[in-house]
Amino acid sequence: MKAIICLALALTLGLVGSPSLPSALAQDSQTINLPLPDRTGGAPLNEALNKRRSLRNFQATPLPLEQISQILWSAFGVNREAGKLRVIPTAHNRQDLLIFAAMANGVWLYEGEKNQLSLKLAGDFTTEFGGAPLTLVYAAPIRDGVIGGVHVGLAAQGVGLYCASAGLANLMKTTGVDILAGKLPLPVGYKIVVVHSIGQPAGNY
Numbered sequence: 001m002k003a004i005i006c007l008a009l010a011l012t013l014g015l016v017g018s019p020s021l022p023s024a025l026a027q028d029s030q031t032i033n034l035p036l037p038d039r040t041g042g043a044p045l046n047e048a049l050n051k052r053r054s055l056r057n058f059q060a061t062p063l064p065l066e067q068i069s070q071i072l073w074s075a076f077g078v079n080r081e082a083g084k085l086r087v088i089p090t091a092h093n094r095q096d097l098l099i100f101a102a103m104a105n106g107v108w109l110y111e112g113e114k115n116q117l118s119l120k121l122a123g124d125f126t127t128e129f130g131g132a133p134l135t136l137v138y139a140a141p142i143r144d145g146v147i148g149g150v151h152v153g154l155a156a157q158g159v160g161l162y163c164a165s166a167g168l169a170n171l172m173k174t175t176g177v178d179i180l181a182g183k184l185p186l187p188v189g190y191k192i193v194v195v196h197s198i199g200q201p202a203g204n205y
């Protein structure tokens with residue numbers, strides 16, 4: 001009897017059910033709710049700046065969703081809920097940068113204001129992106145001249161510093177911009193500016 005009461009209590013509190021179901025699978029297949037990013041910790045800024053570098057060889061091992069969330073938050077996440085303001089500044093607060101995450105399970109748009117990923121293209125492009133399990137594809141409007149590129153640079157530097165802090169390899173490439181050109185649902189006037197591959201380093205950091 002006592003056991004039945006305990007089970008009923010646990011069910012009521014949501015302690016029993018599918019506790020091992022990864023959050024990525026708990027969604028419909030078109031969206032992934034990202035774990036909340038950690039807004040504290042990491043390496044001190046000067047240490048991360050000192051360690052920042054491009055590393056060109058990646059392990060194919062997928063990154064955990066917590067780390068994917070942290071990487072995307074470093075790029076373009078919300079750091080002030082009031083006004084949905086971001087970790088990077090944008091001209092006139094346009095926030096019109098688009099960041100896609102290309103992984104083995106497709107190409108996903110980062111929606112930082114909802115802390116979620118939204119599937120935009122099926123297919124595994126990780127081989128085309130040099131074997132990295134995650135490649136960020138930055139797209140920006142070109143009508144502004146260089147401003148879109150400035151926004152991409154700001155976002156990419158946040159990622160580079162997070163990677164230095166976490167011991168991850170990262171490499172930005174302009175040579176990879178054609179891989180998904182014409183395949184992503186970009187607004188009129190947008191273009192892919194640069195791609196940014198990330199993964200555990202193959203070899204020493």
Ligand SMILES: Cc1cc2nc3c(=O)[nH]c(=O)nc-3n(C[C@H](O)[C@H](O)[C@H](O)COP(=O)(O)O)c2cc1C
Nearest residue numbers: 052053054055056156171172173174175176193194
């Ligand atoms: C906008 C941009 C585009 C880049 N494009 C390429 C590229 O197409 N191919 C490549 O191998 N490296 C590319 N890189 C990486 C640079 O070669 C690298 O940052 C540079 O050699 C300095 O090395 P470090 O990042 O370790 O300081 C690019 C870097 C940036 C910032």
